[in-house]
Structures are given as C-alpha cells and as structure tokens.
Amino acid sequence: QKEVEQDPGPLSVPEGAIVSLNCTYSNSAFQYFMWYRQYSRKGPELLMYTYSSGNKEDGRFTAQVDKSSKYISLFIRDSQPSDSATYLCASYPLRSGGYNKLIFGAGTRLAVHP
C-alpha cells in the first residue's frame, strides 16, 4: 500500500463547476500537507500548504485536512479551463530539525472544458 493514495482520474468537468480532489494517507506521522499543480511537461507548482486538521482558503482554492480519517481534499470553485492540469497531493512526517522528503500521490488529471 502506498503511503499516499490518490485517484488518477481523469476528471472532466464543465467550466464553472466545483471540483473536489481527494487523497488518503496511511502514515500517522504525516503532519504537513501540500497540493501541487502540474501542467503537462512542467514541474510541480505549489498551490496550498496546510498543517493540522481544518480548512485553508486561498482565492478559488480550499484545502481541507481531516486527520481523524487521514483524508485530505482540495476544492476548486468556479473552475476555469486554465485549471486543467494534474493535481498532486503530498505530505511529510514531522521531524525535529531535519529535512523533509515529500511523499506524493500519483496525481489526479483534471480537465475543465468550456
């Protein structure tokens, strides 16, 4: 079992829809959670960074973490064709004073059509 599981999609939605992207994780030591967006043939771009359970909002994006069920979500409101990309969730365990190698999910491909 992978430490971070993510449905690969593809997910196809009409422009303006609310998109829900989800990941589950198995390692209870994971404390920090990130969502990256990756356009085709480009490097990942950090979208959201959260710590602890709860919601974090940034413009049209909302990240949600539920540590009790080990479930993380990214919601995109008013989706645009420019949101079409692969969305990667990632996490790392809390380590004192050390570096942190990210553990990624496989990514969900999203297509927003006009």
Next chain:
Amino acid sequence: DTGVSQDPRHKITKRGQNVTFRCDPISEHNRLYWYRQTLGQGPEFLTYFQNEAQLEKSRLLSDRFSAERPKGSFSTLEIQRTEQGDSAMYLCASSPGQGKETQYFGPGTRLLVL
C-alpha cells in the same frame, strides 16, 4: 527571484551512454532535492543535499547514479550506463531550510533512453 532552473530540459540518449543534468536552486536556498517522476506517477525522492553535503540517498538511486553539489550552489545528477528504465522526468527542488518546508520545483529534465 528566477526560480529553480534545470538544464537540459530534454535529453535523448542511447542505452549505455552517460548523461549529466544540472540544477540551479533559488539563491540562498540551502536545501536541494532530486526527485524522479515516471508517467502517471507522482515524483519520488532520490537524494537530498544540505549545502554541499549529501545527507540521504534513496534506494532508487543505484550505484550508476551520482549526485554532487559543489560549494553548496548548483547540483549535478549523473547517470552512467543508462538503461531504458531510467527514462523519466528528473525534477530538482530547493527550499530555504528554515521553519516551514516549502519546496519549489524546477521545470524538470525529461530523459528518454532508446
């Protein structure tokens, strides 16, 4: 801030040849990571540098792989005697290394081994 840069962006080589990739991190970022991403998968950690010191290497990094970061600035990743299974996107990321661990990724080097 010019971001993380990688060179070359694309590399096609024949099996058995050696290849070298370069990563220039964001200036003053003392942490540098290499990841590998294959089609349909999320990035997987390869190795980590704190300044010039290589502090961890993944089991994915066979003895054909070597990485350096002389003087704690740019980094190189060399693959000797390439194999078709080495075909992947090689991503470099850097972080400031203080407090929140936000890793910024470069555009990647896409390697195809024929």
